[in-house]
Amino acid sequence: MAVLQARDLTLQYDQRRVVENLTAEIPEGRVTMIVGANACGKSTLLRGLSRLLKPAGGAVTLDGKDIHSRPARELARTLGLLPQHPTAPDGITVRDLVGRGRYPHQGFFRSWSEKDDAAVQRALEATETLELVGRNVDELSGGQRQRVWIAMALAQETDVLLLDEPTTYLDLAHQVEVLDLVTDLNRQRGTTVAIVLHDLNLAARYADHVIALKAGQIVAEGASSSVITEELVRNVFGLESRVVPDPVSGTPLIIPLGRHHADPKVQTTTLSTTTLEMAS
Amino acid sequence: MTPNPATSATTPMRERADRALKTGETGHYLPVRVSNRQLNWLNRSLLNRTAVLAAGVVLLLAASILLGSYTVTIPDFFKILAAHFTGGEKIPGASFIVMEAKLPRAVIGSLVGLAFGLSGALFQTMLRNPLASPDVIGISYGASAAAVLAIVVFGASGATVSGAALGGAMAVAALILGISRSGSLGLGGGSRGNAAGNRLVLAGVGIAAALHAMVSFLMTRADIRTAAEALIWINGSLNSASWDRACVLALTLMVLVPAAALLAGPLRILELGDDAAAGLGIRVAATRLGLVLTAVALAAGATAAAGPVAFVAFLAGPIARRFTGKASLPASALVGALIVLAADYFAANVAPLLLDGTVLPVGVVTGALGVPFLLWLLVTSNRKDA
Numbered sequence: 195m196a197v198l199q200a201r202d203l204t205l206q207y208d209q210r211r212v213v214e215n216l217t218a219e220i221p222e223g224r225v226t227m228i229v230g231a232n233a234c235g236k237s238t239l240l241r242g243l244s245r246l247l248k249p250a251g252g253a254v255t256l257d258g259k260d261i262h263s264r265p266a267r268e269l270a271r272t273l274g275l276l277p278q279h280p281t282a283p284d285g286i287t288v289r290d291l292v293g294r295g296r297y298p299h300q301g302f303f304r305s306w307s308e309k310d311d312a313a314v315q316r317a318l319e320a321t322e323t324l325e326l327v328g329r330n331v332d333e334l335s336g337g338q339r340q341r342v343w344i345a346m347a348l349a350q351e352t353d354v355l356l357l358d359e360p361t362t363y364l365d366l367a368h369q370v371e372v373l374d375l376v377t378d379l380n381r382q383r384g385t386t387v388a389i390v391l392h393d394l395n396l397a398a399r400y401a402d403h404v405i406a407l408k409a410g411q412i413v414a415e416g417a418s419s420s421v422i423t424e425e426l427v428r429n430v431f432g433l434e435s436r437v438v439p440d441p442v443s444g445t446p447l448i449i450p451l452g453r454h455h456a457d458p459k460v461q462t463t464t465l466s467t468t469t470l471e472m473a474s
Numbered sequence: 475m476t477p478n479p480a481t482s483a484t485t486p487m488r489e490r491a492d493r494a495l496k497t498g499e500t501g502h503y504l505p506v507r508v509s510n511r512q513l514n515w516l517n518r519s520l521l522n523r524t525a526v527l528a529a530g531v532v533l534l535l536a537a538s539i540l541l542g543s544y545t546v547t548i549p550d551f552f553k554i555l556a557a558h559f560t561g562g563e564k565i566p567g568a569s570f571i572v573m574e575a576k577l578p579r580a581v582i583g584s585l586v587g588l589a590f591g592l593s594g595a596l597f598q599t600m601l602r603n604p605l606a607s608p609d610v611i612g613i614s615y616g617a618s619a620a621a622v623l624a625i626v627v628f629g630a631s632g633a634t635v636s637g638a639a640l641g642g643a644m645a646v647a648a649l650i651l652g653i654s655r656s657g658s659l660g661l662g663g664g665s666r667g668n669a670a671g672n673r674l675v676l677a678g679v680g681i682a683a684a685l686h687a688m689v690s691f692l693m694t695r696a697d698i699r700t701a702a703e704a705l706i707w708i709n710g711s712l713n714s715a716s717w718d719r720a721c722v723l724a725l726t727l728m729v730l731v732p733a734a735a736l737l738a739g740p741l742r743i744l745e746l747g748d749d750a751a752a753g754l755g756i757r758v759a760a761t762r763l764g765l766v767l768t769a770v771a772l773a774a775g776a777t778a779a780a781g782p783v784a785f786v787a788f789l790a791g792p793i794a795r796r797f798t799g800k801a802s803l804p805a806s807a808l809v810g811a812l813i814v815l816a817a818d819y820f821a822a823n824v825a826p827l828l829l830d831g832t833v834l835p836v837g838v839v840t841g842a843l844g845v846p847f848l849l850w851l852l853v854t855s856n857r858k859d860a
Contacts, residue, residue, distance in 0.1 A: 241749075244752070244753060245752060246749055246752050246753075265755075266752075266755045266756065266757050267755035268755070269755060270753065270754050270755025271755070274753060275749070275750075275752070275753030276750070276753070277747065277749030277750050277753065278749075279747065279749075280746050280747045280749070280750040281602070281745070281746060281747040281750075282746070283602075283745040283746070283801070284801075285799075285800070285801075291746075294742065294743060294746065294754070295754065297739075297742075297743050297754045297755065297756075298754055298755040347753075350753075350754065356753075
């Protein structure tokens, strides 16, 4: 197992500082959701955690060792990343694409082993994409394509998996499907997962641990029931809302107020920590 | 923990997979394995087709040596070859024609084709753009402009000219990459690789036009004899093929082809986008630099040997892909060799019959082939975007 930590991490593009002096830990064996408004630095943080961006200050460590001091391929056997917009080469088949997830495990002469076969098989089974193996990736629907990309990341068989907005462009059913799949992975294999997610309600439901970011700083972190409150939504998103217990999971559910449609006849109850505890 | 109704756990995985296989055309039931068996089938067809291409290259090589305006029989050819190496009795006339004209010409033709084909496929795959081949984006012109400059202005010859060609190609590559990376994109602009690729092509086309103009200007300044020497650097021609040039090119390829083979694996991963590739343990910047250097050196080496034979690098990759059904570096290199050999055979043997004995430079033929293909590519790629 592996522990991913950021210590006094500062990340910047050219001169624009996005994340400053951030210290955080991605808890081992759990699902962490990184939430925040647009341009708050959550994707940048994920890029920093996954070696895509070299820190301007501080360090990211995996099991106490700086990720930039380790050989790239060795690191990729422990730490996997699914970026927001991966590109599938023209005419590539699902089997070929998922197989490329095995790259960090192959030797200098890239011989394909039984172990690679088995890993691809497991990844396809877990994502239920076995039926698609012979198809071209460009022929697939958005939901199928996203499952195939996740299968590729799974075939990498890393202890830590980082996902950047894995549900973008998916309809609600497919969003739930993807997050259920990630939860399965976490529960069955103990994979440490960190996800940048836009949808607060889904993040609240699926997170074991929430990190809320604002302007490159951590505003709150912890279990979703203690982190996601009306004050936090106001502070981080600048949105007035009611937070009520999710009728299915008991996790916080954010109901935005908005300027229209509020009906005085409808009772909205403010959620306190006590009601949440009662619900769960 | 309540079971989540949203998962499709209602159908067990095995059953689903089994059903998928039963309905498939194979008729297998068990075991459900995504194995190398299917991968092998694909690879085998790729390998077969690559072998067909290789056979085609050998056939064309033989045809261009044995046939044409001066025909040599196969036994004679081996006699000549044996005599050349053992110092035995030579066949008057035939020995000279084969050893000093036909053979070096055919060897250079195939090596130049290999180099251009490989260089084009590397660029096109790396930049995910079929237009991004070294001849379209001006890298071959960079080599020829530097060579013409060296010949006409500094009176250089031989290896100095080849060195200048390499330097020119590298300078143009650096310039184009610099232009395409500047501005809002920033270095390694992540997922916006495609936009950077388009900028690179546009910058390259512009620079190619500027270099073309520069070469034309230099030619008007040169006296007739140096101009004739510099002419090969404009069209691309095998007419001045010699063993010296063949050896230099062969040595260059002995370094660059293994380099390309080493980079082929990481290139496959780089195709998934910079971020995904980094996640899979590729050192993106270093790999990309290695690929650019290799591809530029290949194009420059080939240009130094035969001039900028137009559109070979541009055509080889897409044709190989159509033929083998998959992007493949070896197939692209072989297609490049096929194009040059076939075009040169046409230019040297067929064109004189049609044009009252004029032997065309090979670059004129490949250029004429390339234009309709370029148009076709533009039309079909636009349709795909729409």
